[in-house]
Amino acid sequence: MFLALREMKHAKMRYVLIGLIMVLISFLVLFVSGLAKGLASDNASSIQTMNADYVVLDKQSDQRINRSQLTxxxxxxxLHSTNQKQRTEFGLQMTTVQKNGEAKKTDSTLFAVDPKGFIAPQSIDGQSLKEGNKNEAVGDLSLKDEGFQIGDRLKEETTGTVLTLIGFTENQSFSHSPVLHVSLKTWEAMHDGKQSVNAAALKADSGKAKEIEKLVPGVEVISKNDALKSIPGYKEEQGSLLMMIVFLFVIAAFVLSVFFYVITLQKVNQFGVLKAMGAQSGYLSRTVMYQVLSLTVVSLAISILLTFTVSQLLPASMPFLLNVPLVAGCSVLFLTVSVIGSLISLYQVIKIDATEAIGRAS
Known part of the structure; x- marks a missing residue:
């Protein structure tokens, strides 16, 4: 450790430049990861936060909730195969709403739920849905940014129904649009009883899910994770961003390994002299590893601070989500990649022959 820090202190500019490149790469990794997490939440938070394990869909729906219709x-x-604590039905419909008397339309998703069911969201502002009340809705908090307030009367374009906004929920969006939750009774009245619900949510184990799939003809039971992937654009969007993140990690490993490999080659003579004086290969390898880890940890700390600072400056409309588990996961991966990238340098240090190195120096 002493030798590693002394060398870094002696060649400040060299290691500062390497550190700066690592800061930029790790910042980019964290930023793209936060963007991927934010887009995933903006696209499917209503399903992500749903308190359910499985979703029952029409078998002909191609596993898409919005295409499903249960008879x-x-x-x-x-209902016969489950009890009230295990299932609750829900409806879903993409639509637009507008305040009464205003021309501006806002894309939204209607989500019909049983107010007493386990997937009904709790309002963080205003009231929650009540079973006996009709034509009431609670909307995602992002609707506030669109100018909506509690008490507003909203006209739903498809059916012409006027809904009263009674509260706001959080983390409730679907296909990049805010969700308006209504009761099943309101849903039925909106469609004159002609449109059934799209799906049923299950809180059960895999055995029960398979049992329902066998007993009920024409249905398919999928996991909540599969339901997420079937949301239009979700899998493609996340796949593209994940590929970018993977490439950034590969680039980080490549850049780090090249830098330290070149530095190691420049120090072959010095390592040879140290070996001739009795320094073991393990000691010299640990010196290189200390340098790699020190640079990585400091660079990560700076990039994390920088990313959180930038996230505070982003507009509210930009989907960006950076939490502790995500940062911790990226940091561990980045440290792992750094260690892997330094293995070439460690191999070079181990195979240095003291006699040859001193001979080249002379």
Whole structure:
């Protein structure tokens, strides 16, 4: 450790430049990861936060909730196969809403739920849905940024129904649009009883899920994770961003390994002299490893601070989410990549022959 720090102190500019490049790369990794997490939340937070394990869909829906329609017979079979604590049905419909008397339209998603069911969201501002009340809705908090307030009367474009906004929830969006939750009774009235619910949510183990799939004809039971992937654009969007993050980690490993490999080659003679004086290969290898880890830890600390600072300056409309588990995961990966990238340098240090190195120096 002493030799590693002394050398870094002696060649400040060299290691500052390497550190700066690592800061930029790790900042980019964290920023893109936060953007990927934010886009995932903006696209599917209503499903991500749903308190359910499985979703029952029409078998012909291609695992897409918005394409599914469960028949009354299928719902009855599901009711017979489960108890009230295990299932709750829900409806979903993409739409637009506008304040009464205003021309501006806002994209939204109607989510019909049982107010007493386990997937009904709790309002953080205003009231929650009540079973007996019709034509009431609670909206995602992002609607506030669109100018909506509690008490506003919203006209739903598809059916022409006027809904009263009674509260706000958080983390409730679907396909990059804010979710408006309504009761199943309101949903039924909006469609004159002609449109059934899209799906049913299950809180059960895999055995129960398979049992329902066998007992109820024409349905498919998928996990919540599969339901997320089937949201239009979700898998493609996350796949593209994940590929970018992977490439950034590969670039980080490549840049780090090249830098330290070149530095190691420049110090072959010095390492040879140290070996001739009795220094062991293990000691010299630890010196290189200390340098790598020190630079990585300091660079990560600076990039984390920089990323959190930038995140505070981003507009509210930009989907960006950076939390402790995400930062911790990226940091561990970055440290792992740094260690892997330094292995070439460690191999070079181990195979240095003291006699040859001193001979080249002379």
């Amino acid at each position: 009354d017979e299928q719902l009855k079979e599901i």
